[in-house]
Amino acid sequence: xxxxxxxxxxxxxxxxxxxxxxxxxxxxxxxxxxxxxxxxxxxxxxxxxxxxxxxxxxxxxxxxxxxxxxxxxxxxxxxxxxxxxxxxxxxxxxxxxxxxxxxxxxxxxxxxxxxxxxxxxxxxxxxxxxxxxxxxxxx
Numbered sequence: 001x002x003x004x005x006x007x008x009x010x011x012x013x014x015x016x017x018x019x020x021x022x023x024x025x026x027x028x029x030x031x032x033x034x035x036x037x038x039x040x041x042x043x044x045x046x047x048x049x050x051x052x053x054x055x056x057x058x059x060x061x062x063x064x065x066x067x068x069x070x071x072x073x074x075x076x077x078x079x080x081x082x083x084x085x086x087x088x089x090x091x092x093x094x095x096x097x098x099x100x101x102x103x104x105x106x107x108x109x110x111x112x113x114x115x116x117x118x119x120x121x122x123x124x125x126x127x128x129x130x131x132x133x134x135x136x137x138x139x
Contacts, residue, residue, distance in 0.1 A: 004064040027100030068094040
């Protein structure tokens with residue numbers, strides 16, 4: 001599968017029954033439909049998060065194509081926090097695209113990883129220390 005941001009081939013990583021596709025070039029993460037729920041290990045919280053997304057009609061950012069269906073994804077605003085955080089969501093429900101650091105930002109803004117389970121899982125997936133998360137590196 002190719003990265004929707006930089007078109008580089010992505011690698012698939014799996015840990016604890018969760019598969020994510022990761023672009024080693026730009027640091028983005030693709031989560032197939034349903035993988036967010038598995039990653040969060042809390043389907044009700046995941047559904048609340050997904051239901052909170054609202055489409056960004058300003059289209060300030062160029063839409064990306066879904067790596068599954070190749071259709072333009074919707075830019076959605078996550079939560080009420082400022083500045084707005086926009087991610088890409090397949091209109092057909094195939095998944096979500098997170099640019100470098102956006103998944104961590106989504107989880108922290110929504111206080112969805114209070115026990116740092118996801119942070120540890122992603123750090124383990126990417127072979128990083130617990131202070132780093134997917135798509136980030138410590139300076």
